[in-house]
Amino acid sequence: MAATFDQGFCNKIAELCYSKYDTLPKNGKPNDRQWTLLAAIVKVNGWGIDPVFEVISAGTGSKCVGQSKMSSTRLNDCHAEVMARRGFLRYLYYQVFQQLHTGKSALFSGTDYEGRCIMKDDITFHFFTSHVPCGDASIFPKFDDYSDGTCTLPINISFSHALKEVSKMQDANANKHLSKNTVSKEAETVFQTNDGVESDVSQASCSHNHLPTGEGPFVKQLNTDSEVQLPRTVRLQEITGEECKTAVHCGNEVKFTVIEPSELHSVSPHTHTNSTDENYKCSGLKRASEHEENLSPLSKKPAFSDVYRTGSKCLPGEKLQDPKLPGANYHVTGVLRGKPGRGERSLSLSCSDKLARWAAVGLQGALLSLLLHAPVYYKTLNIGGSSPYSYDALHRAVVGRTTGVVGLKPPYGLSSPIFLHSTLPFSDARQPGKLPCAESIVWSAVPNRPLEVAVNGIKKGTTKKSEKLHSTCCLMICKKELLRQFMHCTHVINGVDISNMTYAQIKGMAEHYRAAWNIVQKTCFPAWPRKPTELSSFTAGE
Secondary structure, X not given: OOOOOOHHHHHHHHHHXXXXXXXXXXXXXXXXXXXXXXXXXXXXXXXXXXXXXXXEEEEEOEEEOOHHHOOOOOOOEEEHHHHHHHHHHHHHHHHHHHHHHHOXXXXXXXXXXXXXXXXXXXXXXEEEEOOOOOOHHHOOEEEOOOOOOEEEOOOOOOHHHHHHOOOOOOOOOOOOEEEOOOOOHHHHHHXXXXXXXXXXXXXXXXXXXXXXXXXXXXXXXXXXXXXOOOOEEEEEOOOOHHHHHHHHHOOOOOEEXXXXXXXXXXXXXXXXXXXXXXXXXXXXXXXXXHHHHOOOHHHOOOOEEEEOOOOOEEOOOOOOOOOOOOHHHOOOOOOOEEEEOOOOEEEEEOHHHHHHHHHHHOOOHHHXXXXXXXXXXXXXXXXXXXXXXXXXXXXXXXXXXXXXXXXXXXXXXXXXXXXXXOOOOOOOOOOOOOEEOOEEEEEEOOOOOOEEEEEOOEEOOOOOOHHHOHHHHOOOOOHHHHHHHHHHHOOEEOOEEOOOOOHHHHHHOOHHHHHHHHHHHHHHOOOOOOOOHHHHOOOOOO
């Protein structure tokens, strides 16, 4: 059976990545009191009757170093996605060497007129992470865990009884508002948001800077209370004007409107308020799309009063910064974010931002673009089953922010990876009460030193004395070692001897890659920072 991009495909990818992780030694893995994050890249060869799946790189980790410790011999970012991607670069260098020097490669069918390697047509690459990437992709609503948008009241609590327990119900149009702070403990079992569980629910389409509105769950009444005639729908009312301030200063008040059963098929989802565009700006919520407005109230999505948080901070150069208000208005979305360093701010961008860049200009980066006929894009982005998940947040963060790019010249072009969510959990995923593992693992499908363990961006076991000897502390995926692997493949680019060129000078020769990235950066990511020039002013021989 030909492979198709569905949950079965995603589960197969996840199972392969977990199996590869299980085969790795314990060194670098978390102990019983720790957790870690896993990422990997899987190659799929062929889409006929029997496609072949192979994990070609894997990485773990959740740490990065501060700006003062950055160097060309240290891996500055040890998040799992970065480890897996750099392990993938090692795999590409090995396959390029095989093609250029032996004419035989598992990836390439030959070379073009400039001597660059051409990828086989039936090969695709698939990115896997055991968690939603940090940064923009991890900001999405915490919905109640209603699989079908409905919930049931307890047998001993009727809907009318819940309403009787609510105080301060007033409205100019005689609508009844339910205040979250005044609902009885029994009624709260119906209305409270479950902060610990994120259901597999997609959001409404998001703009860059606002979160979507949602709708309250449809409440079924099982009790035979004579006061209850028919089910009623509870809908989140958009917070407007001064009410926005009330929500902030009065315990995140969330107001509900009760719609009578007779109104279910006659009332537009938004006719119960007089909110305007300015109201939405005040509340930080986005007006429902035209498609949503045409849906019946019962098909709407559950309401939310909070969002998942990310430790990644908005870059100083971004015009929008997190307001850090209580509840759903804590974050802004669509902006570049930096990862927190070990005691100081780092220059490493969030994994959401890096995945967006790789989706736009390829995983290979500038150096390898000089050796490859075309950029290497990942076909799918697969998320492990142990992670909260939002399709719309992933799409917004990885693809949505670059949709306005025009002018990219072939072979560059915006890719549209498919986002999938596995049902299989990761065994060492984050759990309450556990600490993040300080060590990182990187594995690559290459014959020479395929597995390494890192601490603070250098090889585990490195002492302060030996740290000065770069040959003993460098990981094979740091900038200097990757440059050496590049030089191992070739010393000549376009007839120019590059033996004594610096890392920065060789990257500067990748004109097509730089042109594509400049367009993407200026259009979508103007605040993307530049690393200090001294980090790239080295040669392979130094």
